[in-house]
Amino acid sequence: MRIETLLSKFAIKGINYDPLSGGGKALLSAEEQLAVVGLCWHESPVGWLVLFVEGLRDVHALKQLQIATRGETLRLMEDWRGVYPEKALTALCATAIAEATQQNGQVCPECDGAGKVLSKCNHQRKCQCCKNGRIEWTQETRFAYFAQVLPVTYSRFKQYYKILNKLTHWLDFNRESVVMSVNKKIKEERMVSEMFN
C-alpha cells in the first residue's frame, strides 16, 4: 500500500518511483513523496495518518495513529474526575479512530457491505441491518464498539462519551485540514494545466 494510491484517489499527479526497484516500490518515504507534489506532512501528521488508514488500510499508519490518539486521550483525561482503567484509554482510542476513518459508517457485517442479502428463495433483498452496506454512527453503535474493549454499562459509557466526542472531533479536524490542503493543491494544478492547454 503506497501513498501514490492514496493521492491518486485525490487525483494528484507527479509522484515518480523507480520501476526497476522491485515491483515499483517507492524509493521515497511518505513524507518525501508528499513534498514532491508540494504537500506537507508536518502541517497535520495526524490528519495524514487518518487518511492513510481510511484510504489504504495502512497497518503502520494505524499503529502511529493509535500512539498519537492515545497521547491526545491522556491529555483530555487530565480533567477526568475519579479513576479509570487503562483499558478505557484503549476503548476510547479504538472507537474514535474507527469513526474518524470510516466516516460513512462501519461495513455491515450482515451483508458484507453489499447492502443486499439473498432471501431463503434466492431473491435479492435490501439488507435490513444497514444503509447501503454501511452502519451509520449513532450513540448505540459507538457504545457497541466501545463495549467490545470495555464492556461497561451505558450510563458509564455516557461519561466516557464526553471525552470520546472531543477525541473524534480532534481526529476529524486534523483530517479536514489535510483534505483542505489537498483540494487547494488540486485547484492549483488545474489552473496550471489550463494555462498550458
Ligand SMILES: [Zn+2]
Ligand atoms: Zn447490511
